[in-house]
Amino acid sequence: MSERKKVTIRDLFDKAARGEPITWLTCYDYPTAYFQEQAGVDMILVGDSLGMTMLGYDGTLPVTMEDMIRHTQAVRRGAPTAFLVGDMPYMSYQPSNETAIRNAGRFMAEANCDAIKLEGGGEMAERIRAIVNAGIPAIGHLGLTPQSVAALGGFRVQGKGARQAKKIIDDAKLVEEAGAFAILLEMVPDRVTKIITERAKDCLIMSLGSGPHAHGQLLIFHDMFGLYPKFKPRMAKVYGNAGEVILNGLKQYVKEVTNREFPQRENWFTIKDEEYEELLAMLDE
Numbered sequence: 001m002s003e004r005k006k007v008t009i010r011d012l013f014d015k016a017a018r019g020e021p022i023t024w025l026t027c028y029d030y031p032t033a034y035f036q037e038q039a040g041v042d043m044i045l046v047g048d049s050l051g052m053t054m055l056g057y058d059g060t061l062p063v064t065m066e067d068m069i070r071h072t073q074a075v076r077r078g079a080p081t082a083f084l085v086g087d088m089p090y091m092s093y094q095p096s097n098e099t100a101i102r103n104a105g106r107f108m109a110e111a112n113c114d115a116i117k118l119e120g121g122g123e124m125a126e127r128i129r130a131i132v133n134a135g136i137p138a139i140g141h142l143g144l145t146p147q148s149v150a151a152l153g154g155f156r157v158q159g160k161g162a163r164q165a166k167k168i169i170d171d172a173k174l175v176e177e178a179g180a181f182a183i184l185l186e187m188v189p190d191r192v193t194k195i196i197t198e199r200a201k202d203c204l205i206m207s208l209g210s211g212p213h214a215h216g217q218l219l220i221f222h223d224m225f226g227l228y229p230k231f232k233p234r235m236a237k238v239y240g241n242a243g244e245v246i247l248n249g250l251k252q253y254v255k256e257v258t259n260r261e262f263p264q265r266e267n268w269f270t271i272k273d274e275e276y277e278e279l280l281a282m283l284d285e
């Protein structure tokens, strides 16, 4: 295990103040969390994208709080010091302030999170304020917000036109004023991100496909390693093709078992001769 001290909000702001970009990845399970912790990733998001990457749904809407809590607990066991963010799933915060506070509280109490993230701009300011007033650090999410993908007309860049860009900039201000300590911008043009970052007073701006002018970067783990077979978004950089490695290994396994090349002597266990003789004698009795 790494010797790193627990990453806090203060550490994240200090890093930004030093001009060092913050690293942030999605993660949904124990072994991946273990590797991310060893690699020194600052922040981990247990995203409701797990609906697609782990559960095989076409989108994030079917994901429940139970799904989120179970995966977030596993991630925390693998990454004890990373700054852990739980992603509020669809309808876990939209209905009322009370629903939002209760579900945000579950992430903190049951999964030992450091913060929660929720999608939406000015219309969600009241929810953010309620969560923050309950003592729970909150992160906003603007631009492409997957829970509203139907209303946004698909997975596409948000803020390409001046009016839409202005709305995202205004929303960022409202979300910061509501108390969010960070905002994730997903698929927002780089120069719009720059304006938001420059205007942020006490708020970390994080980018997912939104360019370099942010305090930090987020990537979806499965896109980085070829582990999501349905598609790879343009914004994702592939750092290795683990999917191909796994598929090749699986094909090899099927071939070796079929050809009786597996198992080999080192892959099974034996019983001592005397114990075996005694066993046969017992069976003959």
Ligand code: KIV
Pocket: 026, 045, 046, 047, 048, 049, 050, 087, 146, 184, 186, 208, 220
């Ligand atoms: O669920 C998720 O992983 C997210 C990212 C797309 C930002 O919210």
